[in-house]
Amino acid sequence: MLYSDKAPEPVGAYPHAKKVGNLLFLSGVGPRKKGSKEIPGVTLDAEGNIAAYNIEEQCHAVFENVRLILEASGSRWENLVDITVFLTNMKDDFATFNKIYATYFKANQPCRTTVEVNALPTPIAIELKCIATLE
Template sequence: MTSENHRERFDSNKAPEPVGLYPHARRVGNLLFLSGVGPRQRGSKDIPGVTLDDAGNIVDYDIATQCRSVFDNVRWILEESGSSWDRLVDVQVFLTNMKDDFKAYNEVYADYFKDVQPCRTTVEINALPTPIAIELKCIATIGDEYTY
């Protein structure tokens, strides 16, 4: 594999379009790095579990629904890039309301990740670029496994 192939970029046809100039994922060697992934739906501004007012402000949201949507988006990106859910090695989670949302998020996370259990870091941040309450940044293996 040439060094050019070690830096392949991938864009999913199922996950929501990026909100900036970046790919859904990029392969470097045997690692696949995902850009930040949120719960939005592809081809739409709809965000599962979020109710907005006419000005685009959040009126209400359901963190469990957003979690399921973002996890599904991550799965699509992994699969369309040639990796898979069971090859996740690291997950960074950004929540906008750790105090109110952590318990529900942690329960949904446990359902999705019970058989995989990648490393995980969860942090609270002030805001995300769209009216969402969760975003994931992931690393997975792709291609031949590393031999140690």
């Protein structure tokens, strides 16, 4: 089991990643900031519900968190082979996500599945589940 000291802490009893053979499996990664409950691009109301969010900011933050976990685990961005994307609002966010995603994956294009979910464990609009190879 692997943990990154730079990525946000898991919100449950699971590691950031796990090595199996020459593969690295990342647990679901969101856009939260390490050491706080801050979520880039999210405004919460008094009850802790999402009042407004910026999917662009969340996309950049989640990609950065994935990169931090990959590097801490002995892999790298270019080694990603499969990504499952969970969006809470496919209708409004998919085009923006897809545009940003394309800027991060010019040379390496992993397989990808994108699904809409009703909610995620914290007040976020995106989460990634990734598989990468190890060096």
